[in-house]
Amino acid sequence: MTSSPSTTRMANAIRALAMDAVQKANSGHPGMPMGMADIAVALWSRHLRHNPANTRWINRDRFVLSNGHGSMLQYALLHLTGYDLSMDEIRNFRQLHSKTPGHPEYEITPGVETSTGPLGQGLTNAVGMALAEKLLAAHFNKPGFDIVDHYTYVFTGDGCLMEGISHEACSLAGTLGLSKLIVLYDDNGISIDGKVDGWFTDDTPKRFEAYNWNVIRDVNGHDVEAVDAAIVAAQQAGKPTLICCKTVIGKGAPNMQGSDKVHGAALGDKEVAATREALGWTEAPFEIPADVYAAWDARESGAGFEGEWNKLFAAYTEKYPQEAAELKRRMAGDLPANFDATVSAYIASCIEKKETIATRKASQNAIQALAQVLPEFLGGSADLTGSNLTNWKESIPVRSNQPGNHINYGVREFGMAAAMNGITLHGGFIPFGATFLTFSDYSRNALRMAALMKIRTLFVFTHDSIGLGEDGPTHQSVEHISSLRLIPNLDNWRPCDTVESAVAWAESVRRKNGPSTLIFSRQNLPFMERSQQAVADIARGGYVLRDAEHPKAVLIATGSEVELAMKSADALAAEGIAVRVVSMPCTDVFDRQDASYKAGVLPRGVPRVAIEAGVTDFWYKYVGLEGAVIGIDSFGESAPAGVLFKHFGFTVERVTAAVKTVLA
DSSP: OOOOHHHHHHHHHHHHHHHHHHHHHTOSOOHHHHHHHHHHHHHHHHTOOOOTTOTTOTTOOEEEESSGGGHHHHHHHHHHHTOSOOHHHHHTTTOTTOSSOSSOOTTTSTTOOSOOOSTTHHHHHHHHHHHHHHHHHHHHOBTTBOOSOOOEEEEEEHHHHHSHHHHHHHHHHHHTTOTTEEEEEEEOSEETTEEGGGTOOOOHHHHHHHTTOEEEEEEETTOHHHHHHHHHHHHTSSSOEEEEEEOOTTTTOTTTTTSGGGTSSOOOHHHHHHHHHHHTOOSOTTOOOHHHHHHHOOHHHHHHHHHHHHHHHHHHHHHOHHHHHHHHHHHHTOOOTTHHHHHHHHHHHHHHHOOOEEHHHHHHHHHHHHHTTOTTEEEEESSOHHHHOOOOTTOOBOBTTBOOSEEEOOSOHHHHHHHHHHHHHHOSOEEEEEEEGGGHHHHHHHHHHHHHHTOOOEEEEESOSGGGOTTOTTTOOSSHHHHHTTSTTOEEEOOSSHHHHHHHHHHHHHOOSSOEEEEOOSSEEOOOOOOHHHHHHGGGSOEEEEOOSSOSEEEEEOTTHHHHHHHHHHHHHHTTOOEEEEEOSOHHHHHTSOHHHHHHHSOTTSOEEEEOSSOSGGGHHHHOTTSEEEOOOSOOOSSOHHHHHHHTTOSHHHHHHHHHHHHO
């Protein structure tokens, strides 16, 4: 079976736009868009339910271009189907401040659901989106009212499937039975270095069958009807589906198709001309015939899809008004009206109880309190729930046949982090997932992507330093907190007690325009007495915990080292040396405060000593070269925590000596 002339012209419009935009920019990846153009016709013109006029329609199908280097495929589709993406933007591909950057970027290009490019993460985001759809549907749908009912479609390539994260995510997707996840695999056998059979000989269909996926093999990716039929079959499969589409990279470029030469560089003027001739495409660069525009235009059908859903939702609202209002609130990302009151009452209870507990336990207590008013909480852990303490009394584990609010991600730190990003992007949930801080390395690029997209994903990290104790240096984080602070737009909280832990959770949940890490101790930490003003100032990232009249020095500390700072202040006071103690649970938030507030906390001209059980370099931005930092510039050791703190010099004697040195 072959494609009709109309579908061929529709596909060739994508090929032309892709090669012309890459040629004009003299940069980009034309091969994938040209190779997947027919697959795109089958999905976008026959199955994808979306409305170009409303990129936030709740029940739209989600489309993820996981092989994001082929971004011109998505830009061509968005332009042709009627999104607010003009031909001028296509011409400005990869240029400064255009809506068509080198890789798809969330909130930059209308219709882009997630930023992709780091291979494998788009596919994993899509797993999170499909999981969010399944859980929301279980909660909100009623008999006769399938108001949450959409698919998540993914385009992916060899590169995504080589990345280890794809194994993590797709294994989990099969276990959880995400039947509305449909992945179309561009099996062209080519990557940047050439033919992949020298380094990628996996039996990919068998691999996905082992994950409990439905697999449709050997589909001709240049036959629109064959791809269409495969998608129809996938929709009925009852499992996540991988459609293996055999394609030719750079399809249509007569002298370069099927080779790595067309993968990541402009075709060149001669090959572009030859491709036009081979395709029978006579239009000038960046010109699309009216009949092709008409064939692609999805504005009328999209308005129809959303209009039908709006009627259904209106009837749902009349019958289930509370559920309808709740769904709208959650999809908008708004917090419930009683959130602030709940937080205030919980902080007051922490002050009343004055508990000495590990901050990981303080975190669990905060989760327990906030979960009472946040049904959108979706917790989880990478096989460390009993250590990370991210479950709560009412939490229910998510299973393939059981909707819940806590996900056992298994030992899949990177997959967990990127799937949580997908859950956030889908909407309706505030996800948080946990592992040990030292394993933040495994998930780091997903943290970076969350920060880049400015989305509210919460990353919980426990066992934050040498306080981990006997597990030793492989599990003891020394460089991790400082390295996380280097990521723009990522707020990193390391609280010292129950009150700071409660504030850290509340502020992270309130923050809609970026992710947060919440970093907690294994060992018990004492409750800190503080004034009402100090309680209020915790939310500013750094504040005066203890003051003195005319302090001669300032001690700055975070987390477990705040106790050491307070004891050192007592010892110095006994010697007649007055010092101020500043707790700085979130340097990122503190840095955003106005100059007046920061100067009030860290007055100029007063020597400073910083204390944190991690690398020292970061803290010189606060203490200056004339100040001192008590930290660890080596890896840890295996021993009980108390022994380690003494071994590495986290003692009152060392801190007081440092203060006397900076005062000398």
